[in-house]
Structures are given as C-alpha cells and as structure tokens.
Amino acid sequence: MHTQTNNSSTKRSMIKSALLPLFLSFLVLCHGCVAYRHQQQQHQWQGQHQQQHRFRGQRECQLQDFSALEPSTRIESEGGVTEYWEENNQQLNCAGVAVIRHVIEPKGLLLPSYTNAPKLTYFVQGRGFTGVVFPGCPETYQSFQQSKGKGGSRRYEDFHQKIRNFHQGDVIAYPTGVAHWWYNDGDTPVVAVTVIDTSNNANQLDQNLRKFQLAGNQENQQENTSQQKSTNNIFSGFDTETLAEAFGVSTKTARKLQGHDDDRGEIVLVNDGLQVIRPPRSQEQREEEEEKQQQQSRDNGLEEAFCNMRLRENIEDPYRADVYSFKGGRLSRLNSQNLPILHHLQLSAEMGVLNKNSILTPHWNMNAHAVVYVTRGSARCQIVEENGRLVFDDELSEGQLLVVPQNFVVLTQAGNEGFRWISFKTSDNARRSSLSGRNSIMRAMPEEVLMNSYQMSREEARNLKYNQEQMEVFSSRSRSKRQSSS
Incomplete structure (x- = not known):
C-alpha cells in the first residue's frame, strides 16, 4: 500500500514537471499576443489621434477657384x-x-x-x-x-x-x-x-x-x-x-x-x-x-528602429506596380505598409502612368488630400465638389501642380503624349473609392438600386455595372463604342 502511494506521488510529480514548461510557454504566448494586440491598438490610436490633431489645427477649405499651379x-x-x-x-x-x-x-x-x-x-x-x-x-x-x-x-x-x-x-x-x-x-x-x-x-x-x-x-x-x-x-x-x-x-x-x-x-x-x-x-x-x-x-517601433530605419523606396519600377493595364497604364502606391516610417509621418505617395488617351477611373480620396505634380505629358482633369459643381476643368502639363481635396471627385484623361504624375497624400494609408470598373461602388450595388436611383432599365443597370472590366486604369476606347442609343 505504501509503495502504491509513492508511485502515485511520483507520477503526479512527473506530470506536473512535464506540464510546467507547457504552462510557462502558454503564459509567454498569451503575454506576447496581448502585447502585440496592445501595440497594434496603440499604433491605430496614434494614427487616429494624429489625423484628428491635424484636422483640428487646420483652416477651413473655403475654395472658390481651382487652377493648375506654377512656382511663384x-x-x-x-x-x-x-x-x-x-x-x-x-x-x-x-x-x-x-x-x-x-x-x-x-x-x-x-x-x-x-x-x-x-x-x-x-x-x-x-x-x-x-x-x-x-x-x-x-x-x-x-x-x-x-x-x-x-x-x-x-x-x-x-x-x-x-x-x-x-x-x-x-x-x-x-x-x-x-x-x-x-x-x-x-x-x-x-x-x-x-x-x-x-x-x-x-x-x-x-x-x-x-x-x-x-x-x-x-x-x-x-x-x-x-x-x-x-x-x-x-x-x-x-x-x-x-x-x-x-x-x-x-x-x-x-x-x-x-x-x-x-x-x-x-x-x-x-x-x-x-x-x-x-x-x-x-x-x-x-x-x-x-x-x-x-x-x-517583426513590428518595430520608432524607438527600436530609429537609427536604422528605411527611408527610401523606388516607385517607378513597372514590376512593383499595384495596378497594371497593358494598354491603359499603371499605378504604384507607397504607404506605411511597404515603407513603415510613413506611419509616423502620416504621409504617403502614388505614382501613376497613363498611356495615350487612357483614363484614370473617376474616384475620390476617402481619408486624405492629394497634391498632384505632373512629371511628364499632359491630361485633362475635372474635379467636382459636394454639390455637383465643376470646380476645375483644364489641362495639366509637365511641371504643374494641382490639389485635390479629400472627397472631391476627380476624373483624368491623358493627352496624346500620355501622362505621368506623382501624388503626395496626407495620410499614411490613403484610400480611394472608385466609381467605375472592377471593385467600384457601382459594381458593388444591386441592380435594383441602380435602376431606381437613375431611372434606368435593367439592361442599362447591368451595362453600367459590368461593361467596364478594367481596374482603375482604363485604356482608350472608340467614341462609337461608348455611345448608347437614344
């Protein structure tokens, strides 16, 4: 009887010894998960706080006239x-x-x-x-x-x-x-x-x-x-x-x-x-x-990577394009996901190339202003404000600058020589909402909503949703193909 008791105690001790490392590993894992979650929440809060601070300190955008800007x-x-x-x-x-x-x-x-x-x-x-x-x-x-x-x-x-x-x-x-x-x-x-x-x-x-x-x-x-x-x-x-x-x-x-x-x-x-x-x-x-x-x-904080942080990224290489159309052109985006220091600067950039007569989908920047600088070629650019008023309709050419305020809708078509630009945006992870093409808001809406919103037939609603299959950068199409019967 005494021997059986000793054996039971020994087994319990062995089980405890075996479980202890697992328990400690579980605690470390939980601690790491909580710390990572806390860090992510802290980064998210910091980004939101920085944007709120930016907007509180900003003057109102009381824009009357838009124009292509030259250095003064x-x-x-x-x-x-x-x-x-x-x-x-x-x-x-x-x-x-x-x-x-x-x-x-x-x-x-x-x-x-x-x-x-x-x-x-x-x-x-x-x-x-x-x-x-x-x-x-x-x-x-x-x-x-x-x-x-x-x-x-x-x-x-x-x-x-x-x-x-x-x-x-x-x-x-x-x-x-x-x-x-x-x-x-x-x-x-x-x-x-x-x-x-x-x-x-x-x-x-x-x-x-x-x-x-x-x-x-x-x-x-x-x-x-x-x-x-x-x-x-x-x-x-x-x-x-x-x-x-x-x-x-x-x-x-x-x-x-x-x-x-x-x-x-x-x-x-x-x-x-x-x-x-x-x-x-x-x-x-x-x-x-x-x-x-x-x-x-790994997710380094600014303090940990301060002396060795990466400051540079090339966005002109066609092989790193985020959106590419063989005939239309390409878009390359630089944000805090591929250059982490931008999270702390609350800035991002986008480089675009439109081939001859190609179109950049009508869109608005959801959470940032855009400062557009033309590096080559020219394009016709149209900007519409919240009440449907056309506030800019002119040609942009090399060396000129244009500001597109947050949520203003912009439509761009390249000229005969194509169009290249760099867009600086006032958010580290700028997002846009497209009106046409794949992944657009029109494509995401039910046909019945479009039919009743625009007083159109089901066929017209389907054409509106599905006729443009390209993403964000559209190659030029003949006018006859774009025209609809009266």
Missing part, C-alpha cells in the same frame, strides 16, 4: 535653382502643405538644412546621394583621406552617419527636424519635388514653412516684384566669440560657420567632386532587401 518664387544658387509654390494659395492652405522644387546641377551640393514639418521628396530625374543625420545615432561609416604635408604623406580619418544613394523614381521620407543634404554625382541635373506637411501634428510652430539652413545664405527674389528677402543660416545670429568657444575653434572658423561673406546660395558646386565613403549601389540594394524582409517579420 525662384532662387538661383551657384549650383542650381530652388523654386517655391505660393504658401498662401487657397489650394495649398486647404491641404496644409508647402511645395518646393530643386534643380541641382552635376557636382552640386544642396547644403544641410532641416524643416519644421515632415516631408516626402520624389526624384523626377537624375541620381546622387544624401546624408540624413539622426541625433544620438552612431557614425557607422568611416573614410580615409591622404594629405601631403611637411612631414610627408598623412592619412586622416572621418566618421559619419549612413550615406544613402538615390536615383530617378525614388521617394525619400524626412522626419521633422532631421538635418539632411543632397549631392548630384551624375552627369545630368537632379530634379526633385518635395511636399512638406506643415499641418502635421509634429509641427508645433505654425502652418508656415520654416526652413532652417545650417550653411550658406541666399537672396529670395519674388517673381514679378522687386522685393528681396535675405535668408542666412542659423549660425549667423550668434555672437562669434561665444560660437567659437562652443565649438572649440578659432573665431576665423566661427565666422566661416556664419557664412556672412558666402554668396553661393544654398546649392554650391564641389569642383573636385564630393569624396565620401558609401556602399556600391548593388550592395545597398541587397541591404535594403534584407531590411524589408526583417520588417515583414
């Missing part, structure tokens, strides 16, 4: 040109953004600066590299330089943060207040368009664009006026001797920091070329692919 200010520098769109324009005020276009000549260096709001830059043409300086992050790149002095050849070391290549079709995200610079190492000018989201909750100053130059100075010339405004770098306002002491340098060096005698502007030429250590483009592409795979397998 042109600033020439030694190594290129900077152009600004008028900040007080009603359309840009409605969207809460500012827009800049840079043209950087070969061997041109856009001097370091930072802005009071997050921004997205699209590189229309050219190639080069950029430095983005995150405070508190290590200098992971090391370079060497040879110099001949009195004692013979000497080698100097330079440590700096990561250098990123860019080329045509790239979009680069820049968080608020992060210093950065660009350099053109190609043979053709770099053309870059930047949208700054001044209504973003990360900007706690005002809705005016504030660009803080870390080097250089410039004279702002307003077109069609004689008004000039000097803009100096941030060091120019400090006392020279105090500035020298703060950096531990001579007053001569401090005066160079202040740049009072520097008349080259904000884009300067580097005659011998900019010598920095950076990886070959092929190696950088491999590293970015690895980063994408790692991001897909």
Whole structure:
C-alpha cells in the first residue's frame, strides 16, 4: 500500500514537471499576443489621434477657384535653382502643405538644412546621394583621406552617419527636424519635388514653412516684384566669440560657420567632386532587401528602429506596380505598409502612368488630400465638389501642380503624349473609392438600386455595372463604342 502511494506521488510529480514548461510557454504566448494586440491598438490610436490633431489645427477649405499651379518664387544658387509654390494659395492652405522644387546641377551640393514639418521628396530625374543625420545615432561609416604635408604623406580619418544613394523614381521620407543634404554625382541635373506637411501634428510652430539652413545664405527674389528677402543660416545670429568657444575653434572658423561673406546660395558646386565613403549601389540594394524582409517579420517601433530605419523606396519600377493595364497604364502606391516610417509621418505617395488617351477611373480620396505634380505629358482633369459643381476643368502639363481635396471627385484623361504624375497624400494609408470598373461602388450595388436611383432599365443597370472590366486604369476606347442609343 505504501509503495502504491509513492508511485502515485511520483507520477503526479512527473506530470506536473512535464506540464510546467507547457504552462510557462502558454503564459509567454498569451503575454506576447496581448502585447502585440496592445501595440497594434496603440499604433491605430496614434494614427487616429494624429489625423484628428491635424484636422483640428487646420483652416477651413473655403475654395472658390481651382487652377493648375506654377512656382511663384525662384532662387538661383551657384549650383542650381530652388523654386517655391505660393504658401498662401487657397489650394495649398486647404491641404496644409508647402511645395518646393530643386534643380541641382552635376557636382552640386544642396547644403544641410532641416524643416519644421515632415516631408516626402520624389526624384523626377537624375541620381546622387544624401546624408540624413539622426541625433544620438552612431557614425557607422568611416573614410580615409591622404594629405601631403611637411612631414610627408598623412592619412586622416572621418566618421559619419549612413550615406544613402538615390536615383530617378525614388521617394525619400524626412522626419521633422532631421538635418539632411543632397549631392548630384551624375552627369545630368537632379530634379526633385518635395511636399512638406506643415499641418502635421509634429509641427508645433505654425502652418508656415520654416526652413532652417545650417550653411550658406541666399537672396529670395519674388517673381514679378522687386522685393528681396535675405535668408542666412542659423549660425549667423550668434555672437562669434561665444560660437567659437562652443565649438572649440578659432573665431576665423566661427565666422566661416556664419557664412556672412558666402554668396553661393544654398546649392554650391564641389569642383573636385564630393569624396565620401558609401556602399556600391548593388550592395545597398541587397541591404535594403534584407531590411524589408526583417520588417515583414517583426513590428518595430520608432524607438527600436530609429537609427536604422528605411527611408527610401523606388516607385517607378513597372514590376512593383499595384495596378497594371497593358494598354491603359499603371499605378504604384507607397504607404506605411511597404515603407513603415510613413506611419509616423502620416504621409504617403502614388505614382501613376497613363498611356495615350487612357483614363484614370473617376474616384475620390476617402481619408486624405492629394497634391498632384505632373512629371511628364499632359491630361485633362475635372474635379467636382459636394454639390455637383465643376470646380476645375483644364489641362495639366509637365511641371504643374494641382490639389485635390479629400472627397472631391476627380476624373483624368491623358493627352496624346500620355501622362505621368506623382501624388503626395496626407495620410499614411490613403484610400480611394472608385466609381467605375472592377471593385467600384457601382459594381458593388444591386441592380435594383441602380435602376431606381437613375431611372434606368435593367439592361442599362447591368451595362453600367459590368461593361467596364478594367481596374482603375482604363485604356482608350472608340467614341462609337461608348455611345448608347437614344
């Protein structure tokens, strides 16, 4: 009897020992699920809070006239040109953004600066590299330089943060207040368009664009006026001797920091070329692919990935198109799903190509304003507001800008040379609702609803639902096929 009791106790102990690891694993799994769910809810709440804050701080969109916008200010520098769109324009005020276009000549260096709001830059043409300086992050790149002095050849070391290549079709995200610079190492000018989201909750100053130059100075010339405004770098306002002491340098060096005698502007030429250590483009592409795979397998917060976050994505490659029609064209979308930093910036982008006479489905942006910049060709664009009034009906051509407010319906048809554009949107996951084609709201409605809504026959309702089989980008059809019998 005593032996049986001991055996039973031993068995119970063995069962408990076997179940304990399983129980602990279950607790860890539950904890991980709860933590992940909490993190997802927190990210969702943060996104909603950021959008609510953005709209509360925004002026009302009291738009009377829509027009295709051209830059109003042109600033020439030694190594290129900077152009600004008028900040007080009603359309840009409605969207809460500012827009800049840079043209950087070969061997041109856009001097370091930072802005009071997050921004997205699209590189229309050219190639080069950029430095983005995150405070508190290590200098992971090391370079060497040879110099001949009195004692013979000497080698100097330079440590700096990561250098990123860019080329045509790239979009680069820049968080608020992060210093950065660009350099053109190609043979053709770099053309870059930047949208700054001044209504973003990360900007706690005002809705005016504030660009803080870390080097250089410039004279702002307003077109069609004689008004000039000097803009100096941030060091120019400090006392020279105090500035020298703060950096531990001579007053001569401090005066160079202040740049009072520097008349080259904000884009300067580097005659011998900019010598920095950076990886070959092929190696950088491999590293970015690895980063994408790692991001897909985990959900890093901004704090965890701050120093190594991915800032760049190319959206011009046809093989990454989200919507593709052989005859019609294609759409490529960039949002927080494929570039996670956009979740924190609350911005996204879309690149579109329409072939000759093709149509982009009539649609509205459900949760974002769209700032459309034409990169090539032309198109007829029509915009309708909530009461059915046509507020814009004109041609958009290369280099022009148009704002499409949230929920306004837009219809676009390419011209004879086709149409290419980049659209910057004020949400990290912008969504659109299409009126025609597959996955449209018309196709999703019952025939009887369409018949009674538009006083049409069942055959007409079916044609309305099913005649357009393409998705979002429609190839051109002859007018005779589109006409219906009277």
